[in-house]
Amino acid sequence: MIKLENVCKTFNINTINEKKALNNINLSIESGDFITVIGGNGAGKSTLLNLIAGVYPCESGAITLDGSDITTEPEYKRAKFLGRVFQDPMMGTAADMGIEENLAMAFRRGKKRGLHWGISHEERTLYKEKLKTLDLGLETRLSSKVGLLSGGQRQALTLLMATLQRPKLLLLDEHTAALDPKTAKKVLELTDSIVKRDSLTTLMVTHNMKDAIRMGNRLIMMHEGRIILDIKGKDKENLQIKELLDMFESASGNTMDNDRMLLS
Amino acid sequence: MAIFQAIQDAAAQGIIWDVMALGLYITFKILNFADLTVDGSFATGGVVSAILITKGMDPFLSLLISLAAGMICGFITGFLHTKLEIPEILAGILTMLALYSINVRILGQPNMALLGVSTVLTSVSSIFPALSLKAVSALIGLIATILVITFLYWFFGTEIGCSIRATGNNEYMVRALGVNTDKTKILALTLSNGLVALSGGMVAQTQGYADVGMGIGTIMIGLASIIIGEVIMGKRFSFAYKLASVVFGSIIYRCIIALVLQLGLDSKDLKLLTSIIVAAALSVSVIKKKFNSKRSNHAPTTNKGGEAVD
Numbered sequence: 001m002i003k004l005e006n007v008c009k010t011f012n013i014n015t016i017n018e019k020k021a022l023n024n025i026n027l028s029i030e031s032g033d034f035i036t037v038i039g040g041n042g043a044g045k046s047t048l049l050n051l052i053a054g055v056y057p058c059e060s061g062a063i064t065l066d067g068s069d070i071t072t073e074p075e076y077k078r079a080k081f082l083g084r085v086f087q088d089p090m091m092g093t094a095a096d097m098g099i100e101e102n103l104a105m106a107f108r109r110g111k112k113r114g115l116h117w118g119i120s121h122e123e124r125t126l127y128k129e130k131l132k133t134l135d136l137g138l139e140t141r142l143s144s145k146v147g148l149l150s151g152g153q154r155q156a157l158t159l160l161m162a163t164l165q166r167p168k169l170l171l172l173d174e175h176t177a178a179l180d181p182k183t184a185k186k187v188l189e190l191t192d193s194i195v196k197r198d199s200l201t202t203l204m205v206t207h208n209m210k211d212a213i214r215m216g217n218r219l220i221m222m223h224e225g226r227i228i229l230d231i232k233g234k235d236k237e238n239l240q241i242k243e244l245l246d247m248f249e250s251a252s253g254n255t256m257d258n259d260r261m262l263l264s
Numbered sequence: 265m266a267i268f269q270a271i272q273d274a275a276a277q278g279i280i281w282d283v284m285a286l287g288l289y290i291t292f293k294i295l296n297f298a299d300l301t302v303d304g305s306f307a308t309g310g311v312v313s314a315i316l317i318t319k320g321m322d323p324f325l326s327l328l329i330s331l332a333a334g335m336i337c338g339f340i341t342g343f344l345h346t347k348l349e350i351p352e353i354l355a356g357i358l359t360m361l362a363l364y365s366i367n368v369r370i371l372g373q374p375n376m377a378l379l380g381v382s383t384v385l386t387s388v389s390s391i392f393p394a395l396s397l398k399a400v401s402a403l404i405g406l407i408a409t410i411l412v413i414t415f416l417y418w419f420f421g422t423e424i425g426c427s428i429r430a431t432g433n434n435e436y437m438v439r440a441l442g443v444n445t446d447k448t449k450i451l452a453l454t455l456s457n458g459l460v461a462l463s464g465g466m467v468a469q470t471q472g473y474a475d476v477g478m479g480i481g482t483i484m485i486g487l488a489s490i491i492i493g494e495v496i497m498g499k500r501f502s503f504a505y506k507l508a509s510v511v512f513g514s515i516i517y518r519c520i521i522a523l524v525l526q527l528g529l530d531s532k533d534l535k536l537l538t539s540i541i542v543a544a545a546l547s548v549s550v551i552k553k554k555f556n557s558k559r560s561n562h563a564p565t566t567n568k569g570g571e572a573v574d
Contacts, residue, residue, distance in 0.1 A: 076439050092440070094433035096433050097433060101426060104426065105437075116423055117423075118422055
């Protein structure tokens with residue numbers, strides 16, 4: 001469905017801080033895939049997601065969606081088929097606007113915005129139903145400002161917003177990394193249930209190896225801007241942490257030295 | 265009694281100028297954009313309207329042309345900022361400076377008295393001959409204010425208006441939700457400067473002269489109105505209430521100015537005074553915060569922040 005061909009990205013090109021973030025990435029995401037992405041700091045995981053979302057342009061290579069080239073399409077146009085949740089809970093919602101206003105913005109993703117009233121009555125009923133599925137009691141606080149919510153609540157809301165209009169691809173960029181373990185677990189469960197319910201194609205970056213192994217049907221591991229492992233199907237189902245570490249060692253020639261990934 | 269009279273005049277002036285403050289509210293508060301174009305576009309509105317009515321145009325129609333001229337000014341700043349990626353303050357200053365030359369060109373002379381021509385003031389006053397000119401001016405301001413507030417209340421409730429509000433709040437989110445933030449920014453700047461220029465046209469017509477320098481300090485007067493309104497009326501309430509507090513702030517600002525002039529302040533010092541008022545009003549919230557945190561050192565608060573997710 002979405003194909004990346006020979007995609008490269010270098011930051012601060014021609015300066016002393018030049019950093020090759022992505023090096024010749026080839027990735028084909030099939031419809032229905034739930035891919036977990038792991039890798040150390042600076043491996044290029046977030047850059048990969050941002051390139052797909054169009055936050056910054058590719059240096060070279062091409063991105064195609066269902067056969068049509070979207071490499072140069074701006075971020076706001078690609079939003080039509082993308083749902084996104086960010087690492088920072090503040091990024092995905094507008095703090096000074098109400099819960100329903102945020103949902104109404106998300107409800108119109110990929111649609112033309114005109115001079116119709118920003119929220120209709122039928123929508124409110126829909127939002128209430130959807131909020132109920134989060135089980136956070138937000139359905140009684142439709143007009144509360146999002147800034148009053150906790151990080152976990154905001155992240156759950158962002159997840160709901162990202163999937164309110166069914167996205168062709170859901171991009172989750174370490175969306176539980178900034179939450180406490182208990183809240184992170186809850187948001188992750190929610191993610192799993194929404195992805196399964198709507199059978200969404202998903203690309204989820206995580207630092208947690210256990211989650212990466214437990215969730216999804218495909219796992220890719222990145223190292224220094226390259227995809228060094230791509231495990232799917234039966235191999236993925238039977239994958240163990242120990243095995244993954246060995247594979248990382250033989251593929252990258254390094255030992256895994258990232259405490260955050262090992263300990264979590 | 266002189267003070268009483270001065271306050272009445274001030275209120276009448278405040279209600280004409282509040283349209284400008286409402287325009288500035290769009291960029292400063294809703295879009296979160298410090299737009300310095302207004303110093304130029306306010307004068308543009310004034311000179312455009314002045315030159316047109318001296319050429320015999322209907323004064324109300326000339327105000328619409330002022331509005332359109334201001335919208336063009338705002339569009340240019342928006343274009344400079346979004347498409348050419350010039351920082352917001354600089355983009356505003358560039359347009360403002362360019363407008364100074366353009367305004368002189370439009371008027372053909374540094375200033376112009378509107379004597380013996382038909383203005384909104386004279387036309388409305390001929391309908392209500394019993395009212396004093398001050399009262400007529402206040403009436404014009406009141407009608408314009410009500411129209412503008414109604415329009416803004418409607419517009420910022422629509423889908424496009426919501427996108428503009430969200431852009432001022434969190435542009436990353438808005439782009440991720442499929443809104444072209446360049447467009448929303450340009451639109452907000454266009455609308456804002458249109459209202460500022462409309463106010464400039466009304467001010468020129470009601471005071472009876474236009475001056476190419478009439479826009480100097482407009483942004484400070486607008487900010488003073490917005491902030492005074494916010495400090496006195498509070499921030500918590502609905503959008504309509506917030507717009508009304510801008511109007512209220514504009515009137516209070518004029519009253520403060522009238523009061524200090526009555527107390528013997530030289531009118532040359534007005535700009536200094538305006539700056540001091542804005543600085544003081546802006547610092548109120550900071551001082552409050554510091555004061556509160558000092559108090560909370562003695563008595564720990566029970567505020568636990570946001571609620572847990574489960």
